Amino acid sequence: MSQTEKKKSSGFLVNLLFNIVIPTLILSKLSEEHQLGPVWALVVALAFPLGFGLWELQQSKKVNFLSVLGVVSVLLTGGISLLQLDPAYIAIKEAAVPGLIALAVLISQRSKYPLVKKILLNDELMDLTKLEASLKANNAEKVFAAKLQNCAYLVASSFVVSSILNYGLAKYLLVSAPGTAAFNEELAKMTALSFPVIALPCTIMLMVAIWYLFSQIGKVTGESIESFLRQ
Template identity: 75%
Template sequence: MSASTPKKSPGFLLNLVFNIIIPTLVLSKLSEEHLLGPVWALVAALAFPVCFGLYELKQSQKVNLLSVLGIVSVLLTGGISLLQLDPAYIAIKEAAVPGLIALAVFFSQFTKYPLVKKILLNDELLDLSKLQQSLQQKNAVALFEQKLRHCAYLVSATFVLSSVLNYGLAKYLLVSQPGTPAFNEELAQMTALSYPVIALPSMLMLMVAIFYLFYQIGKVTGESVENFLRQ
């Protein structure tokens, strides 16, 4: 294996621990004044996903737009909370981040650089040069691009769903004044529920888009999708 081969990103379990489990425990268990207090507990809890996100970026050796947006989202949550602004701003932020991604994916279809290719056509999973060669041999490049646009609509819908669920969950749970143990407890609940309420439905929709893409690769090329998978 050459030295230029990209390093693998950390596994699902580590993502779960650093982005959900540890922040939830810190916010819910250490926010009382005789412990860390609400401010420092918030800082400590948000430090884990930020540091883990930066570590992922370093390990992958390339800038990932979704990872960067995730870090920015956490920092915005921290900023809004530390400034003790109205919790409604967090709900708006929670909806805005995936909403902007949905718009970017949708409108990028009308440019030379559709984002759906970055999201779904992963060079670490698929041999893209082999796929492109097969499409050219069968004069199916235009047809595949059309199918890819359908995938873009599915991906956009996934982020729209995430936007709506993010807003609803934040609006429902965050009712206390920031800077208080009660607010940190609510933020802990939102963090803990973000996976089953938001991440799972969004992942299922994204899997539908991926399965649709794989099905169309096989249908358009007339070959098994396994022929294009990296070994």
């Protein structure tokens, strides 16, 4: 396994731990009054994804739209819950976040910095300078731009699916009043189920987009995709 693969594997596990596993355990196991209580259990549970998100922003040394949206999402969940607003607002928030990403992906296609390139073409994985040179040599830049547009539709669709599934899951599970142990347990269940119910289908759709992009790179450049991958 290469250093890049090890880094991505460990990064995925840490992400899973801080964003799903630890918050789920705290909300489901420590929300009773004789433990942390519903309010403090919620505060402590949300501190992990919030802290991790802020740490990622600090490590990257640059403002990342998706990371910022993730931090804002956690803050909104905490604010809605602590203010004991109707759980329907959380369902709306859960749908709005991936919905905004889908919209941003499509809108950014008209800018100099399309989000789909950042999502699918990783400089750590692929030699982008070599790819751009090959596209230019084959006079295939416009053709490739059209293929990227198709990928943008695929990626945006994956976030639309996430938006619909997020809303449905939140509406189905969050039925108790915020500020109670029962609500925290429902929030824990929603957090735990978000990976198999939402992340996996959307990941599959993203993998289809990556497969399509890689196959098109081979077609428009006349070279194998392996020739552009970093060793």
